[in-house]
Amino acid sequence: MIAQTLHGLEEVLRAELLKLGARDLERHNRAVSFTGDLGFMYKANLSLRTAIRILVPLETVEARSPDELYHVLRAFDWESFMDVKDTFMFKVTLNSTYFTHSQFAARKAKDALVDRFRDKCGARPSVDLENPTLRIHLHITEDRCALSLDSSGGSLHQRGYRVETNAAPLNEVLAAGMVILSGWNKISPLVDPFCGSGTILAEAAMIAANIPPNIHRRTFAFQGWNDYDPELWNTIRDSAIDKITGECPPLLGGDINRVTVAKAKETMRMAKVDDLVTIRHSSFADLEAPERTGMLIMNPPYGERMDERGVMAPSDTEEINELYRSIGDTLKHRWPGWTAWVLTSNMDAAKRIKLTPKPKIQLFNGALDCRFLRYEIYTGSRRLPVQEQQL
Ligand SMILES: C[S@@+](CC[C@H](N)C(=O)[O-])C[C@H]1O[C@@H](n2cnc3c(N)ncnc32)[C@H](O)[C@@H]1O
DSSP: OEEEOOTTOHHHHHHHHHHHTOEEEEEETTEEEEEOOHHHHHHHHHHOSSOSEEEEEEEEEEOSSHHHHHHHHHSSOGGGTOOTTOEEEEEEEEEOSSOOOHHHHHHHHHHHHHHHHHHHHSSOOEEOSSSOSEEEEEEEETTEEEEEEESSSSOTTOOSOOOOOSSOOOOHHHHHHHHHHTTOOSSSOEEETTOTTOHHHHHHHHHHTTOOTTTTOOOOGGGGSTTOOHHHHHHHHHHHHHTOOOOOOOEEEEESOHHHHHHHHHHHHHTTOTTTEEEEEOOGGGOOOSSSSOEEEEOOOOOOOBOTTSOBOHHHHHHHHHHHHHHHHHHHHHOTTOEEEEEESOHHHHGGGOSOOSOEEEEEETTEEEEEEEEEOOGGGGGHHHHHHHO
């Protein structure tokens, strides 16, 4: 099988798969391949925190033109795993000199499948682009056309706890990846002082308490397949539920916006971790550290509002630089002994923190090229702002 992920999270996903019991692991660009049985496929969908989807390979065929693709796919034994009543869609990705238009390749593939069913059964399955029983991935590399089935359905970041918000929420897979990449030990407290809708904290609570990330997800594509084994699924699900410890160190979120704070509390209720996470209405400057040491993970605003030429408006630049300068000051004055991780796409503003980040990990927040920056806040760092003022 192939578990797909986001750029920068491949190693985290590999480690997750290894821990879950996958075999023959191989790391790729934004994916990890592995072997496992049907039960493992269910387990992977339920329990992997940094997977976007789990693909089950069907077959790799060769074709050098859309017509050739039509012929090989018409000869393919589609009836062995789908029924005329099933709905389907093709998702095509291309990296080929033989094929130039993914839409055209998808249409040829659809025609081949439909014509095969018409020949064999006198009826054809329908296309459903929204919620099909079978999402068929066709990945074409030169003349190699790899067919696979998406066992997840919609992306696995759709955990089932998200509440509507306009606070630019992080993708849940990215948030979980950040918590794991940070090396948080699940014993010391974790604080997100720019918590927005609370994605980092919800994922952290589920990580600490060993709650499977997709326990609240409504459906998985494999539940509509003709080999779906509900008994096996229930066994896998029950055994994951049995391993929930419910144990969690203090988790604290803060946000300056009252409406957003209400959203974050609702997120915690939806994810059923509201007893594990405290949310405060507070600016970062006023937030009290719950203990003498611990970890901060934050995703402050990036100030990405641009003018029509793609240049950041001057007032925004000043405002955002000031915010990052105050983040640096607050860290040095109020959080000595803590480790802070900051995700931002605004490296100019990040310089205003005036601490040296190490390492700087490249991650993408949607299309935004970001760095995940780690700062050790030593007790001595608290004198720095004073020295700066004297210069
Ligand atoms: C990019 S959003 C965080 C989104 C969050 N990671 C999520 O997944 O929903 C940044 C948040 O920082 C908050 N904020 C801005 N300035 C702040 C400050 N000085 N102190 C605390 N929160 C602040 C905003 O209200 C906003 O909700």
